[in-house]
Amino acid sequence: MDFTFTPEQDALRQQAREFLAANPEPTWAQLAELGWTGVSVAEEDGGAGLSFVEEAVLFEELGRALYHGPYFATIGLTLPALPPELRAEVAAGETSWTLAFGPLVPDLDTAERVAIVGGDGIFELEGGEREVLATTDSSRPLGVVRGGEPGRRLSDSGVLPEVEARSQTALALEASGVARLALEDALEYASSREQFGKKIGVYQAVSHPLADSYTRVELSRSLALWAAWCVATGDAQAPIAASAAKAYAGESAVWVCEKAIQSLGGLGFTWEHRLHRLYKRALAIESFGASGTRLRAEIAASLLEGDLSGPTELQDSVALTRGG
Amino acid sequence: MNLRDTPEEAAFRVELRAWLEENLPAGLQGHRGGATRFEGPEMRQWSRALCEAGYVGLTWPEEYGGGGAPYTHQAIFLEEMARAEAPPHVGVIGIGMAGPTIIAHGTEEQKARYLPPLLSAEEIWCQGFSEPGAGSDLAGVRTSSTLEDGHFVVNGQKVWSSFAHIADFCILLTRSDPDSSRHAGLTYLVVDMHAPGVEVRPLRQITGEAEFNEIFFSDVRVPAENLLGDVGGGWQVAMTTLLHERGTLGFALQAALEVQIRKLVALARDRGADPLQRDRIAREWIELQAVRYTNYRSLSALMKTGMPGPEGSISKLVWSEANQRVTKLALEILGPDAALGEDNAPYGGYWQYQQLRSRGNTIEAGTSEVLRNIVAERVLGLPYSR
Numbered sequence: 109m110d111f112t113f114t115p116e117q118d119a120l121r122q123q124a125r126e127f128l129a130a131n132p133e134p135t136w137a138q139l140a141e142l143g144w145t146g147v148s149v150a151e152e153d154g155g156a157g158l159s160f161v162e163e164a165v166l167f168e169e170l171g172r173a174l175y176h177g178p179y180f181a182t183i184g185l186t187l188p189a190l191p192p193e194l195r196a197e198v199a200a201g202e203t204s205w206t207l208a209f210g211p212l213v214p215d216l217d218t219a220e221r222v223a224i225v226g227g228d229g230i231f232e233l234e235g236g237e238r239e240v241l242a243t244t245d246s247s248r249p250l251g252v253v254r255g256g257e258p259g260r261r262l263s264d265s266g267v268l269p270e271v272e273a274r275s276q277t278a279l280a281l282e283a284s285g286v287a288r289l290a291l292e293d294a295l296e297y298a299s300s301r302e303q304f305g306k307k308i309g310v311y312q313a314v315s316h317p318l319a320d321s322y323t324r325v326e327l328s329r330s331l332a333l334w335a336a337w338c339v340a341t342g343d344a345q346a347p348i349a350a351s352a353a354k355a356y357a358g359e360s361a362v363w364v365c366e367k368a369i370q371s372l373g374g375l376g377f378t379w380e381h382r383l384h385r386l387y388k389r390a391l392a393i394e395s396f397g398a399s400g401t402r403l404r405a406e407i408a409a410s411l412l413e414g415d416l417s418g419p420t421e422l423q424d425s426v427a428l429t430r431g432g
Numbered sequence: 433m434n435l436r437d438t439p440e441e442a443a444f445r446v447e448l449r450a451w452l453e454e455n456l457p458a459g460l461q462g463h464r465g466g467a468t469r470f471e472g473p474e475m476r477q478w479s480r481a482l483c484e485a486g487y488v489g490l491t492w493p494e495e496y497g498g499g500g501a502p503y504t505h506q507a508i509f510l511e512e513m514a515r516a517e518a519p520p521h522v523g524v525i526g527i528g529m530a531g532p533t534i535i536a537h538g539t540e541e542q543k544a545r546y547l548p549p550l551l552s553a554e555e556i557w558c559q560g561f562s563e564p565g566a567g568s569d570l571a572g573v574r575t576s577s578t579l580e581d582g583h584f585v586v587n588g589q590k591v592w593s594s595f596a597h598i599a600d601f602c603i604l605l606t607r608s609d610p611d612s613s614r615h616a617g618l619t620y621l622v623v624d625m626h627a628p629g630v631e632v633r634p635l636r637q638i639t640g641e642a643e644f645n646e647i648f649f650s651d652v653r654v655p656a657e658n659l660l661g662d663v664g665g666g667w668q669v670a671m672t673t674l675l676h677e678r679g680t681l682g683f684a685l686q687a688a689l690e691v692q693i694r695k696l697v698a699l700a701r702d703r704g705a706d707p708l709q710r711d712r713i714a715r716e717w718i719e720l721q722a723v724r725y726t727n728y729r730s731l732s733a734l735m736k737t738g739m740p741g742p743e744g745s746i747s748k749l750v751w752s753e754a755n756q757r758v759t760k761l762a763l764e765i766l767g768p769d770a771a772l773g774e775d776n777a778p779y780g781g782y783w784q785y786q787q788l789r790s791r792g793n794t795i796e797a798g799t800s801e802v803l804r805n806i807v808a809e810r811v812l813g814l815p816y817s818r
Contacts, residue, residue, distance in 0.1 A: 109441060109504055110434050111725065111732040117433075161433055295812055309814035312805070318814065319807040323750060326743040327722035334725040337435050352718040404714035405707070411697050411717060412710065 111333070113165070121165045128173035136177060136218075140201020145183065148340075153196040160274065164281050164336035171282030172289045174385055176247040181206035181215035184278030186223050188270045189230040189263045208233070208253055209271065210397060216240050216251030225265060226258050234259035245392035247385065270339075273350040276397065277339050280332035280353035283361035283393045287328060290361075290386045291321045294368035297375070314371060321364045328357035351407055355400035361390035435728070437508070444501075445508050448487070452516040455481055462517040462695075464782050466641055466789060479521040479553035488521055488551045489531065496535065496547040503731055507683045514687030517694075525595055526550040526557035528681070530603045530622075533673045537620075537661045546601070546622070558599035558625070560590035560647055561670065567592075568802045570605070570670070571614040575649060577606035577621060579656065579663070584608070584621055586629075586652040592796075596632045596645040599625045604649075605670050608663055618666030622658040629653070639788045674798075681797070682727040682747035686720070689751055692758050692786070693720050696765075699783070705765055716758050723750055742811045749803045752793035759787035 113121070123142070131138065139145050147162045149155025156162075163183060170179055182198060186205040190198065197203045206219035207230070213222070217240045222233040236256020240249050295318060298309030308314050331353040338346035365387035369376035376383050394400065437445060460478055482488050490506045492498020499505070513520065521527060531550055534542055549555040566572035575588025586606060596602065602623045609617030623630070629652035634642035661669040693716055700713055730744030762783040763770040774781050794800040808814045 109437060109507075109728060109732070110735075111728040112736055113433065295814065298814055307815045309808070310817050312801075312808075312817060315808035315812075315814050315817065316801075316804045318812060319804040322807055322812055323746045326726055326746060327719065327750065330725035330729055330743075331718070331722050333433075333729075334435070334721065337433055349721075352721055355714075356718050356722060401711060404711050404718070407714040407717060408705075408710035411713065412700055412705065 113161075117162060117165055120162060121169060124166055124169035125172075128169060128175065132173065133176065136204050137201050139177070139179065140199070144179070145201055145204075146195075146199025147183075148187070149195045149199040150192065153192050153199060155195065155199040160277075160340035161336055164277070164333065164340075167278045167281035168285040168288075168332075171285030171389070174247045174286070174382075174389055176218070178204035178206060178215040178219040180248075180275075180278055180282070181213075181219045185209065185214065185271060185275045188267050188274060189223055191262060194262070207271065209268075209275075211252065212241070212250040212396075213253060214248060214250055214396065216253070217249045222253055223262055224253070224256075224258060225268070228265050230262045230265060230267065231258035232260045232262060233257075243392065245385075245388035247389060248392045248396075269347055272397075273335070273346040274339050276350040276354035276403075277332060277335040277346075279393045279396060280328065280335060280350070280357035283357040283390060284325065284328045284332045286386050286390050286393070287321070287325045287357070287361040287364040290365045290368040290383060290390075291318065291325055293381075293383055293386075294318055294321065294371040297372050308371075317367045318371065321367050324360040324364050328353075328360045331356050348407060348410065351398070351403040354398070355403040355407075358390070358394040359400045362387070362394050365390045441504055441508060444505055445512060448509060448512050449516070451485055451487075452512060452518055455485070456516055456518045460519050462691075463519040464780075464785055465519070466639065466643060466785065475519065475522045476553050478519065479523065482521055483552045488523075489527065489547075492531065492535065492547075492551075496543050497551050503734055507727070507731055510683040510687040511690075514690045517691055520684070521553060523550055523553050523556055525559050525599075525603075526555070528684075529559060529673045530557040530601070533603060533620075533660065533669060534622075536672045537669050539657075541657070542622070542660070555600040556595055556598050558593050558596040558602050558645075558647075559673070560593055560596075560602045560604040560623070561673075562592045563589060564591055568799055571618075571667070573605050573607055573618060575604070575606045576610065577608045577619055577654070579608070582656050583653040584619070584656065584659070586621070586623065586649045586654055588649050590647040590649075592635075592644050593632075593647050594644045594796075596625065596647050597634050597642070601625060602647065603660070603673065605666055608666070612664075615667040617664055618670070619663050620660045620666040620669040621654050622660060623649075623652065623654050624658075627652050627654070637789075638791060639785060682723075682730065682744055685747055685751035686723050686727055689720050689723065689754055689758070692755060693717055695782070696758055696762055699762055699765055699779075703765055703767075709761065709765055712757075712761050716754060716761070719750070719754055723747060723754070726750075745803075745807055745811055748797065749800055749807070752790075752800060755793050756787075756790045759783060759790045763787050 143156055144166055146155030147158050148160055151157035182204045186207040204220045205223055206213055206215050207223045216238055223230050224233045233253060233256045237254045238251055240251040243250050298314050299307060301308050335349035335353040338349045369383050372383060375381050460474060486499055487509055489498040490501045490509055491503055494500040531547060534546055561570060563573055563575060565574060575590060577584040577586050602625055604621045604623045606619050606621060607617055608619035629650040631648040633646045635644050635646060636642050696713060705713060726743050727747060730741040733741035766778060766783060769778050773784060777784050805817060809816050
């Protein structure tokens with residue numbers, strides 16, 4: 109058992125953080141040049157042949173940077189449905205995708221092509237109209253597609269559970285990056301702002317909610333990375349791990365942002381400070397796809413009516429069925 | 433990153449699982465814990481069996497009777513014990529706190545004398561740290577020790593001392609310099625609980641039973657060779673003990689929570705749960721997984737760097753509050769039957785007992801208030817509150 113990142117994965121995170129700090133609004137071509145659009149694409153298709161664990165590192169960093177572009181829609185949502193030759197185009201930065209999985213389609217303003225689910229397959233949408241809707245979080249626009257025809261068949265709809273696990277995990281990772289930065293903002297403020305002659309971080313009414321925020325951030329991260337490993341290795345636990353991670357990390361990011369806003373007082377409530385943008389992304393993640401309530405209802409059903417009678421059965425599948 | 437067992441870990445797990453199936457007495461499986469778990473000879477026999485099979489002190493050096501195994505084996509041991517619903521070894525304080533402190537600070541003679549009977553549960557240990565005037569603020573310790581012709585003479589009172597009524601030895605924090613204050617002038621001793629002048633008075637708890645005690649020391653003569661560390665250096669030794677209390681606890685707590693949630697799921701299957709209760713069951717299951725993988729992250733850091741990751745500091749805080757919620761939820765699922773007690777209660781009163789006992793979880797081994805201060809100040813770097 110080893111739950112640490114490799115030096116290469118740590119270096120990728122470092123690269124991502126520095127690049128996104130210097131380039132807060134990167135183009136798709138820039139991301140392709142960095143190799144980010146082909147991380148898990150096979151080497152023979154022009155990708156790096158790595159896994160979702162490396163993409164997980166990028167999702168955390170892109171969440172933290174409130175990146176606005178089609179990375180989630182392409183890599184987090186549509187990629188499993190694309191045949192190798194189209195993955196190669198993605199890796200090369202020639203195109204980007206989004207998938208109309210629900211009525212509200214993410215990144216519709218920036219994604220070049222649209223995939224739709226119909227019958228037993230996933231198809232490229234031909235024709236049709238796109239309308240990008242106003243959203244509270246302007247960095248993650250949603251839209252609707254109207255009309256159009258199913259064009260080229262991309263894959264069988266059997267890939268949908270993988271799409272779901274991957275996208276939920278990507279959102280949980282983004283949420284963990286968002287929450288971490290909100291916590292850092294609150295810590296910086298509580299360590300410098302003085303009232304009543306003391307740094308406000310001295311007061312436990314301020315510091316204890318931040319300690320709880322840290323707890324939420326770390327628990328979110330543990331779930332999101334567990335789910336990422338499951339997705340990367342095709343583990344049988346991937347769907348339930350992704351549901352757990354999305355439910356917990358989505359709600360926790362909202363909670364952590366709210367504590368951060370409170371810690372910064374009036375400043376946290378301003379348009380000027382970035383906290384409101386982090387908060388709005390957290391809210392967008394929480395509401396996208398399945399809510400925490402619905403995901404927990406599914407988990408409860410598998411615990412109480414399904415094959416899972418308790419948590420150790422999951423552990424067994426890690427330890428024994430797949431052990432060694 | 434690889435969350436599967438290595439071949440060696442898988443082999444250890446399989447062997448342990450088979451051993452537990454073969455050796456765990458049916459009467460001890462699913463034991464509710466609490467005071468009754470160290471009454472009577474069965475638990476001592478069970479503890480000795482664990483020791484003889486090599487499962488106690490797994491990560492301790494082999495020369496002191498340990499297994500010399502990596503920390504991952506200890507994690508697997510605790511997971512499998514939880515899966516089998518096997519009660520832990522009775523020497524909780526000895527194995528978790530006294531033993532590691534003796535390994536770190538003891539002389540060779542002390543290690544040879546104390547460690548083997550501690551592992552085999554022939555001798556039980558207790559901890560004498562807290563006092564009526566020194567709880568969370570441990571540096572306020574006043575129990576005195578005075579060196580007189582080859583003995584420390586100990587006077588004072590300790591409180592909240594679990595296992596003291598069955599203990600053979602106590603790890604005792606004393607003030608050896610009467611003119612000192614706070615962290616200076618403290619001395620750490622090993623005290624024979626059967627020595628003249630030691631008096632133990634059990635304290636009855638919210639559950640009606642007595643797991644912890646007051647200990648009174650009246651001119652107790654402790655041989656000078658029972659010193660651990662240096663005279664006046666007791667604070668540093670005590671920090672080793674507390675580091676182990678809070679540091680190696682994560683997997684044990686996770687294992688305990690896993691048992692509770694298995695039982696909670698079984699209860700909900702048995703008695704039914706409404707949609708709101710089902711939501712809360714799922715929440716608790718998710719949080720258990722979060723604690724598990726947080727422990728894995730901390731453990732992986734420990735294996736790689738020799739230091740547990742900072743995220744490990746939240747395990748006890750999260751577990752204690754989770755256990756309170758889980759046991760309360762179980763009572764809600766029981767409905768009006770939750771009011772019944774003892775033998776009249778469903779499932780032998782398991783949940784009624786667990787719920788009351790859980791209120792101690794946020795107080796014992798570091799209150800949640802102190803643990804939040806530790807996270808705020810030492811992990812997050814916020815300014816010190818005192």
